[in-house]
Structures are given as C-alpha cells and as structure tokens.
Amino acid sequence: MQGLPNSVLPHFYNLGNFKTRFLALLERNAVANTSLQYRQMTLFAPTNQAFQRYNGEMDDSLVLFHISNLATTLTNLDYSISSELDGNPPLWVTRRRDTMHDDIYVNNAKVDISRSYQATNRNGKMQVLHVVDQVLQPLLPLSQSSGGSPVYNPNAYQFLEHSDEFNIGPHRLRSFRQKVNQLQKKEVFNADGRHTFFIPVDEGFKPTTRSDLIDAKVVDGHVIPHHVLFTQATPDTKEFKSLAFSDNVKVIISFTTSMNGKEEITFVNSNTVAGDAKHSRGVVLADIVRANIPVKNGVVHLIQRPLMVVDTTIVDFLKEKEDGPLCKFYEVIMDLGEHNQFLNELIQAKDITLFAPSNEAWNEISVQNVIRNHQKLQEILNLHLVRERLPLDAIIHNNMNQIYQAPTALPRRYLYFNVINYQNNMTLTVEGGGVNATVTQTNIAATNGFVHIIDRVLGIPYTTVYEKMKTDPMLKNRVQTHREEICIPFLITFSRACETKQILERHMIRAGRSYTVSDLKLLANETHPFVLPTSRDPLRLRVKESDKNYYVEWNGRWIHVFRPDVECTNGIIHVIDEPFVLESDIRATGGADKSRLAYNICFLFISFIFARIFEY
Incomplete structure (x- = not known):
C-alpha cells in the first residue's frame, strides 16, 4: 500500500x-x-x-x-x-x-x-x-412512533419480534413469528455467534393450512448455523447443513440464481435428503424477496414461502409466482388453452416427473419458431413428462450398469440419462428428441411428483449430425468425426484387419428424405424388406416392433435399436446394439483369428449408429 x-x-x-x-x-x-x-x-x-x-x-x-x-x-x-x-x-x-x-x-x-x-x-x-462494489445497507428502525425506544443492532429474534418497527418494505413476518413462539424456538434465533436465517413472509402462508405443517424441525430447517451467507458472497449450488440435520431428518440448503429477462433472481433451496413421515424428501424452492439483512448474530433473508413444506402440486408450483423460475414454461402450457391434454395430465396424475425447461431456454429462436405450431408443441411438451416418480437418486441407481432410458408421455419416445462425476462434482444430462440438456436444478418436490429444471427445450434439434456425435455424451466417447469419413477410435486398432471406411459407409443412408424408425417400419415390415441407398452397397432392412422396442433385420439377424430417432438439423441418428459387419469385411493378418476379430469389433461397437445424412 x-x-x-x-x-x-x-x-x-x-x-x-x-x-x-x-x-x-x-x-x-x-x-x-x-x-x-x-x-x-x-x-x-x-x-x-x-x-x-x-x-x-x-x-x-x-x-x-x-x-x-x-x-x-x-x-x-x-x-x-x-x-x-x-x-x-x-x-x-x-x-x-x-x-x-x-x-x-x-x-x-x-x-x-x-x-x-x-x-x-x-x-x-x-x-x-x-x-x-455495493453500498452497505444497514437494518434501520422506522421513525419512533409509539413512545418506545428504537431497536438498534438486533439479533435475528429481536428483528423477528420487532419486524414491524424496521424498514423492510411491505413485508410482514407475523405468521412465522407466531409459529416460532408457539413451538418455543426462540433460542434458535437468539443464539450468539454467526448464522444465516431464512424467514418466510406472511404471503407465503397461503393456503392457511400450510401453517399446520410447520413444526419444530421445519423451523430448524430455516437456519444455517456457523455460517454468515450473503448472496453475492456465496457460490451458487454450494450446500450447507441446516440446523435440521440429525439422524432421522437431514436438510441441506443452497442458493441458486436465475435470469428472468434482464433481472437476476436469487432463490434458496431446502433439500430434504433424508425425511420421515412428516417431512417429505426433495427440494423446496423459495424466492428471496429481500436479501442480506445484517443482524447482530448473522444475516437474515426474507423468503417468499416456508422451506421444507411440500404441500403443492406440480401445476401449483409452476404458477405460484409470476416471475418464478419456470414462469415461461407455464405460459407456453397455457397457450394451448386451459383444457389442453398436457395440462390435464399434470393436474390429474398422481406420480409424474417433469423435466421443465428454464425461462432462458425458451428464448432460443428455433424454439420460438416451433412453439407456434400447437400440434408440434403438444408433442414437445409430452417429451418432457415421465409417468413415474424419478428423483435424482433413482436416476443414478438405474444408470449404474447401463444407460438408463425412461419412457415419456410421447408414445415410443424415451429420455436417456448420463451422469458425469468430475472431481466430486456431479452433473446430470438428459437427452430427448435429439436435444441434450443439463439438469440445473434437481428434485423439486410436489405432492404428485418431482420437477427437474433443464437448460434446453427437448425435441427441437439445434445441432447437425456432425455436431451431435461430437457433443452427445452417449456418442462422443465412441465416435470421432471427420468431414471425409467417420472413424471409431477403437476400430483404428483393427485398421489393418478391417475395411473401416467401407463398413462405416454401410451405416449411412443417403436419400432425398430422412427416415424415422416408424417410417422405416411402414416401408420395411417383417415380411417385406426395403432397400435403402448407402455410400457403399444397398442396405436391405426389415423392421419390427416388440414390447415397445424396435428391431431391424439385416443379413439374417435382428438388431435392437437402442435409441431411435435422434433428430438433428440435417438428418436422424438411430443408435443400434450391433454394427452391420460381415465376416468377409475382416481381413485377418498373420495368425489372427477372423471370428475373434469380428467378435471384438462387435463387442466394442456396443452402440453404433446408422444414420441418414443430407451432407457434411
């Protein structure tokens, strides 16, 4: 200095x-x-x-x-x-x-x-x-009005008790104060030291029955002990144990931010990772309506609704706040009319999971162009809905030994999940209709299921086949793309024994149109094969459907289509369980065993593609 x-x-x-x-x-x-x-x-x-x-x-x-x-x-x-x-x-x-x-x-x-x-x-x-970079804003008492002395430098309980005497705008805290006193939890907010307190405002106690769900454990879930957390100074999604973290119930709290237009909104998440009969597992998301109120024993944030309390349906959550994290998604749903099929299912279903695009996801130009078509929009919305409860731990468990696929409300369409764990930071991605999205907020709990917020709208492709194979988690570890040809890294090991380029060309259909698997099934059923042009030789296929799965028959064997209809801007990819490889494609050298080489290639080819490509 x-x-x-x-x-x-x-x-x-x-x-x-x-x-x-x-x-x-x-x-x-x-x-x-x-x-x-x-x-x-x-x-x-x-x-x-x-x-x-x-x-x-x-x-x-x-x-x-x-x-x-x-x-x-x-x-x-x-x-x-x-x-x-x-x-x-x-x-x-x-x-x-x-x-x-x-x-x-x-x-x-x-x-x-x-x-x-x-x-x-x-x-x-x-x-x-x-x-x-900011003006430091103190907690100031209002002008003295009733002859009493103003309260200076209050702790969190004194602030709660005398909240009407402080300049906190239109917010009132009487409902939560009444519960704190009724449950004899005064000492939680009176505690010396450094803590973070979340206090729901009176408007968050609607419906009035919500107050009955707040017990002593829920009050504890509104306090982070031993940490003073101001919003700008706290990293997004960093988790902190709440005071409600014991043997039976475990609640962690984190902050997230979301953009609504040019406005940045900060939310607090209470995640009940272990619950009991009275406290449901899952995340409750609350808007911080007034942040960063400094008090003698830490900081107070006023929030829009109580944490830990799961008493609303998925539709209630979507429409709860006009500028909420999913307000644009709700607007899109309502554009179909109040009695549309998708809205009715959200209202009536008892066990569902909704993968809901964030507000920012709807700003993409390609998305704006498509949602004007109500029939297409109905299909897109159904692609975001799974008719079962899928919390994060269930997705992770189902994905341990195989790529997990969950059927959606759109017939014969699935969501595919990928869990990336890098340096103890876990990221969940979901793929649907050719679009790969990152899950930015998991496990928002509702009475009839879960909501996961994602960063893209599914079903509206925005990448070419070339880009898709480079970026999709299921494909990019297996496929390296060049403009001249598609090369599989593990096949290069066998390049002297295998006509790699010719085999790959057999998987690329070049025609004047793209084919979904259902299109191919109409053209090439179980009894009548259909010939498709490729860069090498004609591809004769038959297609059948069994137990909601598709299979293609080539050269006398039926091959499972693991992931059909991955749409791209210039074509469609179908992921299959085996490649189209003949024994004559293998040129064994030295003492190599042809059958063994073919077996190795097929084994490594666990999920390959056969794709229709307009152009590279």
Whole structure:
C-alpha cells in the first residue's frame, strides 16, 4: 500500500469516481469528519456505480455503517468488524476462494483488492481505505412512533419480534413469528455467534393450512448455523447443513440464481435428503424477496414461502409466482388453452416427473419458431413428462450398469440419462428428441411428483449430425468425426484387419428424405424388406416392433435399436446394439483369428449408429 499524510481523505480526490455521492455524505457527517482528523479508522467506500444501483435510504448516518474505529488491512480482517453506526452493528467478512485467488466480501459487497490504501493522519493514527462494489445497507428502525425506544443492532429474534418497527418494505413476518413462539424456538434465533436465517413472509402462508405443517424441525430447517451467507458472497449450488440435520431428518440448503429477462433472481433451496413421515424428501424452492439483512448474530433473508413444506402440486408450483423460475414454461402450457391434454395430465396424475425447461431456454429462436405450431408443441411438451416418480437418486441407481432410458408421455419416445462425476462434482444430462440438456436444478418436490429444471427445450434439434456425435455424451466417447469419413477410435486398432471406411459407409443412408424408425417400419415390415441407398452397397432392412422396442433385420439377424430417432438439423441418428459387419469385411493378418476379430469389433461397437445424412 502507498502512504500519504493527513488521512485517507486526499486519496478520494485521486479517484475521480469518489468526488460525488459518498464523499459528499462523508463530508456532511460530523462523526466521520472527527474520525478522519483524530482517530484511526477503516473506511469501506462504495463506487459511484454502486450508488447508482442503490435504492435504499440516503442520509448522513449511512456513512457510519461504512466506518470502523480500527485500522484494519485486508490481511488482518477477521470474520467481522464493528461499524460506527448506532448500536455498533457488525460488518460481516467473507473470504471466498476462487480458482486463482481469494475474493473478500464485506456483507454483500465485494472488495476491490487492488485499490485498498492506507495512510497516517496528522495525529499519527493509521487509516485504511477499502473500495467496495455495493453500498452497505444497514437494518434501520422506522421513525419512533409509539413512545418506545428504537431497536438498534438486533439479533435475528429481536428483528423477528420487532419486524414491524424496521424498514423492510411491505413485508410482514407475523405468521412465522407466531409459529416460532408457539413451538418455543426462540433460542434458535437468539443464539450468539454467526448464522444465516431464512424467514418466510406472511404471503407465503397461503393456503392457511400450510401453517399446520410447520413444526419444530421445519423451523430448524430455516437456519444455517456457523455460517454468515450473503448472496453475492456465496457460490451458487454450494450446500450447507441446516440446523435440521440429525439422524432421522437431514436438510441441506443452497442458493441458486436465475435470469428472468434482464433481472437476476436469487432463490434458496431446502433439500430434504433424508425425511420421515412428516417431512417429505426433495427440494423446496423459495424466492428471496429481500436479501442480506445484517443482524447482530448473522444475516437474515426474507423468503417468499416456508422451506421444507411440500404441500403443492406440480401445476401449483409452476404458477405460484409470476416471475418464478419456470414462469415461461407455464405460459407456453397455457397457450394451448386451459383444457389442453398436457395440462390435464399434470393436474390429474398422481406420480409424474417433469423435466421443465428454464425461462432462458425458451428464448432460443428455433424454439420460438416451433412453439407456434400447437400440434408440434403438444408433442414437445409430452417429451418432457415421465409417468413415474424419478428423483435424482433413482436416476443414478438405474444408470449404474447401463444407460438408463425412461419412457415419456410421447408414445415410443424415451429420455436417456448420463451422469458425469468430475472431481466430486456431479452433473446430470438428459437427452430427448435429439436435444441434450443439463439438469440445473434437481428434485423439486410436489405432492404428485418431482420437477427437474433443464437448460434446453427437448425435441427441437439445434445441432447437425456432425455436431451431435461430437457433443452427445452417449456418442462422443465412441465416435470421432471427420468431414471425409467417420472413424471409431477403437476400430483404428483393427485398421489393418478391417475395411473401416467401407463398413462405416454401410451405416449411412443417403436419400432425398430422412427416415424415422416408424417410417422405416411402414416401408420395411417383417415380411417385406426395403432397400435403402448407402455410400457403399444397398442396405436391405426389415423392421419390427416388440414390447415397445424396435428391431431391424439385416443379413439374417435382428438388431435392437437402442435409441431411435435422434433428430438433428440435417438428418436422424438411430443408435443400434450391433454394427452391420460381415465376416468377409475382416481381413485377418498373420495368425489372427477372423471370428475373434469380428467378435471384438462387435463387442466394442456396443452402440453404433446408422444414420441418414443430407451432407457434411
């Protein structure tokens, strides 16, 4: 750090963006001016851009929440530091480890580490300046109205008890306060230390029967002990144990953010990973309606509805909030009319799983063009619905020894799952109708099933055959694509014994149209084969359907079509269990055994493709 005499004040004039809002407040406040002249201090100075985004109260006392009477460098910042505002409320410090360095936050404001500065005033007192990207917003009491004394620097329970006396906008907290007192859980919010508290607002207690579902364990599920978590300072999806984490019930909490247009909305998720008869497993998602309220023993977030309480259907969840994480999906459903088939099934079904595209997923131009066709839209919606409960652990279990496929509400169409575990970070992808989507939020629980939020709309392909085989998890580990030909890495090992290019050409149908498996079945049934042109020799196929699966007959053997109708922008891929390989295709060298080579190739070819391609 640099050093200048006469306090840190001259440094403001060297930083052009400080010459207005914050400096003006600083100069008008007598306490702040006295501190600058005679005392050591730490000053957290918001930028002008921070003030442009700030919509809270603006008076001279706001400066005091940005000042501490100790000179503290970044290295010496502890988990909290007292401010000079009435009651000396703490400023909470978070060190968030990034890949390259540690970021430092004061409450919800990020410190610009490169611009920290220290100096000595004329009385030899050290002073430190830290630049932050947000205005630090204190919890302020409303004007004194009933003769009582204002509450300064409350803890979480004092805030809850006197919430009507604080400036928290239109929100009221009486329903949750009543439950806390009724269940004798006052000590949970009174506890000393560093904690994070989630308090549902009164509007979240509709229907009124919801209040009956809140017991002592649910109240505990609204508290994260020993962590002060401000939204910007906390990584998305990072999980923290709640106070409701015991032998029988285990609840973890995390934050997620979602874009609704240009607005960023932050949600809190309570995930009951182990439940009991009273507490259902799964995720409850609640919008944070007012975030980052600092209190004496941590931070409070006001949320739109109680956590842990599963009392709504999937349709209720979709329409619960006009700007919710799936509001656009609900709009698309309603565009089909209130009595459409898809909506009726969502309402009436008892055991379903919905893979719901996020708000951002509907902004794709290709998606916008397709959803105007109501018949096509009905098919697309059905592709997102599975008629059974599929929580994440069931998908993982079913996917352990094979690629798991789940039938959808669209006849003969399946969803295919892939679980990627990299450095203990698990990612679930789902493929349907040629589209591979990532599951961004799992296990949202409803009374009639589960919702998983995905980042793309299924059934509207956006990649070519070339791109699909490079990126699809089921294909990319087996297929490496070149413009001249398709090469299978494991086949290269046998390149001297196998006419690789000729075999691959046999799997590529070149015609003036694309063929779904149902199209092929009409043309090539069990008794009448159909000849399809390829780059090598004509492909004679018969097609049959058995137990909701398709099979193609080639050269006297029936081959299972494991994954039919993977649609692409320039063709269709069908994944089959065996390749179209003849014994004469194998040119054994030396003492190699032809049959053994053929067996090895077929074994490694567990899921190959036969594809129709317009062009590369």
